Amino acid sequence: MTTPVNSRRWTNWGRNQESVAEVLTPGGIDEVVTAVSRAAEDGRRVKVVGSGHSFTSIAVADDQRMYVNRLTHLISVDGPLVTVQAGMPLSTLNRVLAENGLAMPNLGDIDAQTVAGAISTGTHGTGLGHGTLASCVEAVTMVTATGTIERYTTDSPEFGAIRLGLGALGVIVEVTLRCVPGFTLLADERPMALPDMLAGLDEWLPANDHVEFFWYPYTDRGQLKINKRVDEDDRPLSRFRGWLDDDFLSNTVWKGVCALGRRVPGTVPLLNGVSARALSARSYTGRSHEVFCSLRKVKFTEMEYEVPRAALPEVLGALTRIFEQLPFRVQFPVEVRFTGPDDVWLSHGYGRESAYIAVHQYFGAPYEPYFRAFEAVCAGLGGRPHWGKLHYRDAESLRPAYPRFDDFLAVRDRLDPQRMFTNEYLKRVLGS
Numbered sequence: 001m002t003t004p005v006n007s008r009r010w011t012n013w014g015r016n017q018e019s020v021a022e023v024l025t026p027g028g029i030d031e032v033v034t035a036v037s038r039a040a041e042d043g044r045r046v047k048v049v050g051s052g053h054s055f056t057s058i059a060v061a062d063d064q065r066m067y068v069n070r071l072t073h074l075i076s077v078d079g080p081l082v083t084v085q086a087g088m089p090l091s092t093l094n095r096v097l098a099e100n101g102l103a104m105p106n107l108g109d110i111d112a113q114t115v116a117g118a119i120s121t122g123t124h125g126t127g128l129g130h131g132t133l134a135s136c137v138e139a140v141t142m143v144t145a146t147g148t149i150e151r152y153t154t155d156s157p158e159f160g161a162i163r164l165g166l167g168a169l170g171v172i173v174e175v176t177l178r179c180v181p182g183f184t185l186l187a188d189e190r191p192m193a194l195p196d197m198l199a200g201l202d203e204w205l206p207a208n209d210h211v212e213f214f215w216y217p218y219t220d221r222g223q224l225k226i227n228k229r230v231d232e233d234d235r236p237l238s239r240f241r242g243w244l245d246d247d248f249l250s251n252t253v254w255k256g257v258c259a260l261g262r263r264v265p266g267t268v269p270l271l272n273g274v275s276a277r278a279l280s281a282r283s284y285t286g287r288s289h290e291v292f293c294s295l296r297k298v299k300f301t302e303m304e305y306e307v308p309r310a311a312l313p314e315v316l317g318a319l320t321r322i323f324e325q326l327p328f329r330v331q332f333p334v335e336v337r338f339t340g341p342d343d344v345w346l347s348h349g350y351g352r353e354s355a356y357i358a359v360h361q362y363f364g365a366p367y368e369p370y371f372r373a374f375e376a377v378c379a380g381l382g383g384r385p386h387w388g389k390l391h392y393r394d395a396e397s398l399r400p401a402y403p404r405f406d407d408f409l410a411v412r413d414r415l416d417p418q419r420m421f422t423n424e425y426l427k428r429v430l431g432s
Contacts (some may be wrong), residue, residue: 003052005067012052012059013112015363016301016390021047021061027070029141029149029173036171037147039064039420047423048171050117051089053110054388055302057425058121058166066171068116075174077102081138083176086116094289102179106130106210107292116172120165121388122348124339124356125292127210131342131349134164139176142169145416149173160345160404161411166387168426169415185209185291186230191279194220198313205338210292214333215316217323218269221276222333227291237284251297258298258362261331268329299363300332303371304356304386305378306348309338312355318377319359326370332360345404348384358389387429395431 003010005025011018024046026032039046047061048068068087075083077100084093090111097103106125113123119134139153140162150170152162162169197213204211210227257275261268307315316334323330335358339349348354359374361367371390378385384401385391399405409430416422419432 005069010049010052010061010065012054014053014055014299014301016055017057017060019060019062019065021063021065024064024066025070026066026068029071029143032066032068032071032143032171032173033147033149035064035066036143036145036420040145040147040418043418045420045422046171047421048116048167050087050114051112053113053117054121055390056388057423058388059117060423060425062423068114068171068173071173080179080181081176082179083139083174084115085174086114086172088115089113090115090118091293094293097179098182098287098289101182103182103288104133104177105136105180106133107289108133109292109294110296111289111293115175115177119163119175120167120172122164122346122386123388124337124349125210126212126337126339126356128205128338128340128353129209131339132164132344132347134344134347135342136177136179137163137175138178139174140172141174143171143173145170145418145420158411158415160343161408164344164346164387166346166426166430168412168421168430170421183229183288184231184233184285185227185288186235186283186285187291188226188228188283190224190281191276192222192224194222194316197222197224198316200224212335212337214335216272216276216333217319217330219273219276221273221279223276223279230285233285233287235283235285237282237286246295251295255298258331261329262362262365265329268331272331272333300360301363301367302358302360302389303367303374303391304335304358304389305375305383305391306339306354306356306386307378307381307383309353309355311381311383312336312357314381315355315357315377315383319357319374322370322373322377325373328366328370330359330370331362331365334359345408346387346402348386350402350404356386358386394428398429 009020024035045063048066049059071085071087073085108123108125122132124132141151208226208228213224215222337356339354
């Protein structure tokens with residue numbers, strides 16, 4: 001259930017964050033300027049909210065909550081450079097790009113986020129040739145804490161901070177993205193033993209555009225997903241097979257399985273084993289965004305960590321031990337993705353080839369001991385938490401993980417010295 005925009009009470013998609021605040025719904029950049037200028041005069045705080053797909057409290061407002069859901073228009077298409085308003089959902093962006101023969105070079109597996117929210121929290125897909133979605137940003141128009149409209153480009157000294165700013169630097173109103181010609185992906189999905197998936201990565205990662213896999217706790221089984229660009233869309237997935245796999249089995253049936261596991265925890269290892277063995281291989285082609293993005297109806301909580309790619313086997317080995325030591329069972333599979341290095345200051349993949357490991361628990365199931373144990377392993381290996389996924393790190397522990405952390409703070413001090421855009425989450429991860 002989505003929180004009504006005009007409601008003072010807000011909850012996020014995962015239903016693990018909520019707040020009560022005054023609501024602002026600007027319909028254009030001029031109204032954003034007016035709202036921010038008024039807040040500056042009155043000494044108030046403004047927190048911008050996108051679609052609420054972060055599990056952290058990054059979007060929790062304690063004074064004024066600003067929605068940008070009315071800022072959803074296409075501004076311009078100039079070759080591969082596409083400028084859109086910040087509140088446009090990724091699902092709409094993908095449609096607009098397809099209508100213009102273009103596509104995002106990479107995407108995550110959910111398309112409900114707003115453009116500004118996706119880049120500001122480090123949303124990413126998988127593929128060694130790609131960084132976070134923020135690495136595709138060529139320019140940002142933002143309303144700063146003084147109510148001034150500023151445009152930042154690749155030549156701006158603050159650009160490394162602006163592209164992935166955690167909502168701490170101002171109100172993003174327009175984003176220019178460097179896109180690519182529309183393309184077709186061949187999806188190859190198959191069940192496989194975890195040791196075989198790990199053994200094949202050095203071959204598959206450089207040979208394919210996008211590689212990821214899922215691993216079911218208490219089993220040695222999982223699913224490998226490889227996406228590769230092709231010229232012909234000659235093997236589309238049938239409408240029935242798409243509904244059966246991606247809606248009925250992945251959502252309706254999976255929700256029932258999770259509900260049973262939550263009620264009877266002792267069945268979880270058996271259920272995971274059955275789920276893993278029930279996986280079937282499939283191969284099909286489709287437009288890139290249709291292959292990248294999946295329907296997600298089953299609620300969960302999530303933590304995701306980036307670690308240097310070479311550390312992946314150590315993390316997975318530690319997870320096996322963690323599963324056995326927890327006072328409860330883990331039902332959701334572990335998701336593993338990969339990215340190449342980028343130069344965005346607070347990008348999880350800044351300066352290195354990365355493996356991303358995401359752990360989940362079904363909505364309402366206990367998770368904190370699991371997540372804390374997982375975080376301790378990843379943090380000890382130099383890991384960086386996803387800004388929009390649950391974590392327990394603070395500024396002191398994050399500073400050594402990000403070489404440009406203090407540079408980011410210096411930009412924040414210049415753009416928002418009075419901390420108009422802060423909240424408790426930002427105080428924790430960036431300091432006051």
